[in-house]
Amino acid sequence: MERMFMRKRKRRSFTDEFKQQVVQLYENGKPRADILKEYDLSASVFERWVKQSRTTGSFKEKDNRAEEQNxxxxxxxxxxxxxxxxxxxxADLQTAITVIRE
Incomplete structure (x- = not known):
């Protein structure tokens, strides 16, 4: 019986500058599929970057939270x-001092 294994990706991090460059390529007309393949990006991460760029212009999660989340x-x-x-x-005074220091 043949087993199929899913390739587990190592978690990568990207700079804001890189994210902005990728979004800019898309905004300038480069096809989404080409960007995903060329940079080995998942569709969900790419879509999040585009949305963040368009709504707040920031890629920081704190800047993109809904008011309810904040x-x-x-x-x-x-x-x-x-x-x-x-x-x-x-607590007694000594315990209070210990708790505050921790």
Whole structure:
């Protein structure tokens, strides 16, 4: 029986300049399929770059989050801060110092 193995890609990272150059090639008329093949890119990553470039002009995830996502992250951060305050307020002074240092 013949087994088929999927090629596992090593995770790569790309600079913002590279992403912008790839998007610019597409904007200037180079076919999407040619770009994906030439740079060995997945369609989903390429589409995300194009969308980010068109909507915010930034490739940073924090710049491309929906307002609801930003609010959720802020709320989670506030919950963590409040939990820390509760720990500190219910602890004796030495424990509080240890918690703050950690």
């Amino acid at each position: 609010e959720l992250l802020a709320q989670r951060k506030e919950v963590q801060r409040l939990k820390m305050e509760i720990k500190v307020s219910s």
